[in-house]
Amino acid sequence: xxxxxxxxxxxxxxxxxxxRNPVWVxxxxxxxxxxxxxxxxxxxxxxxxxxxxxxxxxWQIFVPGLLVQLGIFxxxxxxxxxxxxxxxxxxxxxxxTPAHRLALLLGRVARDVLVLLVQALLLTLVAIPFGLRAPxxxxxxxxxxxxxxxxxxxxxxxxxxxxxxxxxxxxxLLNGIAVPLLLLSGILLPMSIAPAWLRTLSxxxxxxWVVDGVRAFFLGDVATATAVWGLLATAAxxxxxxxxxxxxxxxxxx
Amino acid sequence: MIHADGLARxxxxxxxxxEAVRGVDLDVKDGEIVGFLGPNGAGKTTTLRMLTTLLxxxxxxATVAGCxxxxxxxxxxxxxxxVAQGGASFAEARAGEEVVDQARLYGTSRTAAAExxxxxxxxxxxDGLWERTCGSLSGGQRRRxxxxxxxxxxxxxxxxxxxTTGLDPQSRANLWGHVRALRDGGAxxxxxxHYLEEADALCDRIMVIDHGLIVAEGTPERLKxxxxxxxxxxxxxxxxxxxxxxxxxxxxPGAGTPSAQGTQVEVRVPHGGAVLPGLLRDLDAIGVxxxxxxxxxxxxxDVFLSLTGRSLREQPAA
Numbered sequence: 253x254x255x256x257x258x259x260x261x262x263x264x265x266x267x268x269x270x271x272r273n274p275v276w277v278x279x280x281x282x283x284x285x286x287x288x289x290x291x292x293x294x295x296x297x298x299x300x301x302x303x304x305x306x307x308x309x310x311w312q313i314f315v316p317g318l319l320v321q322l323g324i325f326x327x328x329x330x331x332x333x334x335x336x337x338x339x340x341x342x343x344x345x346x347x348x349t350p351a352h353r354l355a356l357l358l359g360r361v362a363r364d365v366l367v368l369l370v371q372a373l374l375l376t377l378v379a380i381p382f383g384l385r386a387p388x389x390x391x392x393x394x395x396x397x398x399x400x401x402x403x404x405x406x407x408x409x410x411x412x413x414x415x416x417x418x419x420x421x422x423x424x425l426l427n428g429i430a431v432p433l434l435l436l437s438g439i440l441l442p443m444s445i446a447p448a449w450l451r452t453l454s455x456x457x458x459x460x461w462v463v464d465g466v467r468a469f470f471l472g473d474v475a476t477a478t479a480v481w482g483l484l485a486t487a488a489x490x491x492x493x494x495x496x497x498x499x500x501x502x503x504x505x506x
Numbered sequence: 507m508i509h510a511d512g513l514a515r516x517x518x519x520x521x522x523x524x525e526a527v528r529g530v531d532l533d534v535k536d537g538e539i540v541g542f543l544g545p546n547g548a549g550k551t552t553t554l555r556m557l558t559t560l561l562x563x564x565x566x567x568a569t570v571a572g573c574x575x576x577x578x579x580x581x582x583x584x585x586x587x588x589v590a591q592g593g594a595s596f597a598e599a600r601a602g603e604e605v606v607d608q609a610r611l612y613g614t615s616r617t618a619a620a621e622x623x624x625x626x627x628x629x630x631x632x633d634g635l636w637e638r639t640c641g642s643l644s645g646g647q648r649r650r651x652x653x654x655x656x657x658x659x660x661x662x663x664x665x666x667x668x669x670t671t672g673l674d675p676q677s678r679a680n681l682w683g684h685v686r687a688l689r690d691g692g693a694x695x696x697x698x699x700h701y702l703e704e705a706d707a708l709c710d711r712i713m714v715i716d717h718g719l720i721v722a723e724g725t726p727e728r729l730k731x732x733x734x735x736x737x738x739x740x741x742x743x744x745x746x747x748x749x750x751x752x753x754x755x756x757x758x759p760g761a762g763t764p765s766a767q768g769t770q771v772e773v774r775v776p777h778g779g780a781v782l783p784g785l786l787r788d789l790d791a792i793g794v795x796x797x798x799x800x801x802x803x804x805x806x807x808d809v810f811l812s813l814t815g816r817s818l819r820e821q822p823a824a
Contacts, residue, residue: 258611265607269598337596345594345655348558349611350583 258351262359270367280326281371284318285378291440292382298441305442308471311384316466317439319372319394320459323401326368328430330406331413331422334360338417357501361406368402369395390469397466397486404489405430407497414500433459442467461485507663507694508534508557513566514718515552526552528718529566534696539689541709542698543806545818549718550698551591554667557696558588571663584612587661591668591698594652597641601632601651604640605658612659619658626654630684646677653684664688666697670704682708702806702818712806716814726806733804733812735760736778738785743795745769754788769797778802 270277295310305313337343346356372395376384409426416422437459438444443451454460465482473479513530516523527549534540542550555561557570559579567574573581595604602623609619627633630650640648649669656664669685670678685708689695699705705712706726714722714729722729738755742748748766755764755773758781762774775781778801789796810818 254613261607261610265599265603268603269596273598339592340596341590341592341594341652342596344560344590345588345608346611347560348583348586348588349608349659350580350613351611 255352255355258355259359259362262346262351262356263362264359266360266363267366270363277367277371280322280367281374283325284322284371284375287318287321288315288375288379288382292379302445305444308467309383309385311379311382312386312470313442313467315376315379315384315386316394316470317437317463318375319398320401320437320463320466321434321439322372322375323368323398324405324430324433324459326371327364327402327405328409328426330360330364331409331426332419334410334413335417335419335422338414343414353501354498357407357410357497360410361403361497364406365399365402369399372398386470387472390472390474393469393474394466397462397469397482400486400490401462404486404493407493411497411500433457436460437463439463458485458489462489507536507538508532508568508570508696510557510568511566513553513556513563513568515556515561516564525718527556527563530715530718530720532713532720532723534694536694537689537692538710539685539695539697539708541705541712542696542715543700543702543705543712543810543818544698544715545700545816548715550700550715551667552718553715554588554665554696554698558586558665559583560588571661584659585662587656587659587664589652589656589664589666589669591671593648594655595640595648597639599640600636601638601640601643602627602636604651605654608655609658614659622658622660623654626657629687630654631680646673646680649673649677649681650684653681657688661693663694663696666695668698668700670699670701678704700818702810706806714810714813716810721813722809729806729809730804733774733808735762735774735776736804737800737802738773738775738778738782739800739802740771740789740796741798741800742769742771743797747794750792751789751794754792754794755785758785 292311292314295314299305299310299313334343343356347353376391412425413422416425436454436457438446438454443454443460446454461481462485464478465485468474468476468479468482510530510532513527514525515527516525530553542553544550552561556563557568557575559575559582563575567576569575570582571585573585575582595601602620605623606616606619609622610616614622624636627636630653632647632650632654635643635647640651643651653666653669666685670681673681682704685695685697697708709726711724712726712729713720722732724732740751740755742751745768748771751771752764752766755761755771758773758775760776764771764773782799782801786796786799807818810816
């Protein structure tokens, strides 16, 4: 019980600070909307002219990719906020309380997931006038995956931040991981049109499986192997994120 | 309140292991203000971080506020307050909210937390600042807010790491008053400082730490007595007589080796004030005229110098 209560205290404090300075929430949302408006229309022609793409129209291929991109990039950089809090002495101050170490992590992760879900929902709604058509159940499942993905990457980002304690060291590390994950995921264009070597490389990227899974949800194909692999890849990323995050936050010298 | 045995911490760095604390034994009794005095890098903060469960010791044991440091860190956390050197409040957060959230992490209800927080704001002269963001407070106010955050759960033992570093003299003296009031309210206080005046003015007992070891311990008075006596400085009207003067002062019982510099002759002697009348008569008898006489009580800096061979004042401020 006290664990949930402590997580709630950390969550509501973090959310309050986010809402008071919503610039980052807005910036995080602007980027996918810009992709939607300025890049999406190009895809109509490409999708129509390219053989070998998965079924579905350009929006059913593109919007799931943007959602996953939001899940990764919206969460991967939350560590910067933690470095600022650590420098101000806030982390240390919370660590001398009897609160569970994990609550200090999960409260912040929960805030990030909530912010992400709101952004993802808005993105999906904005895509409808552009021409997106998808089953409600599939979209809800997609949002669940985005939230879990966000939890995984926000935990990893906090773990890296607590370990490095420096923005200068954190930026190249996060970019060095997030950008290859993005490029090898087929988020912008499906990997089904990639040359064989690139496709092999991309098969090793769990995010690629997540993207394929979310695309299947948007087509309403929930009971397919693609959908299941997507969920499994998401679960694996969440497990890695939480284990690494927990271990870092529990370590006494962190 | 605190009992530590051989507490040690070695950090592994790229250039090899660094022994930040090399085996600290200490005892702190209920209701004491104990000061940890030493230059920057002596191991003060590392020791404090171990005693507050923030850093695992590589060796040694300790009981803090009745709980074993290794076996029951949560019990320790429940009973202690810690005010870190670098502050504890987030610039963008409001002061009152930080205080209430901190209290709630100790299990306090929201209303009880606000009540206790406002009471502490009054006690630490922060009235009217509850709704302000922490970043808009002055240095002294923000430091007092750190202390409110450390006291919010009424701990019986409070650790203050360099509580007045960076404050102007007035804020510092003001904060000393608050620390004394805290002790008068029944709390035990363990603080670190590299300010001699602070240790002298505030502490019942001082431990001097250098290179990760406690090199001396006692009341400020006792430590100062360990330095052999007071400094007696004689300014001569005629510097050519300094040889005669040295002969006279060296003959005083218990006197150290006199030193002469320009018109001044300096010697350390126990109870400088008591031997002075006799000394003046003796100098008068051999016809030496003095311009000035000064008796200087030893300072903690003299103590540190005599213990370590280095002056605390040579250390750059944090």
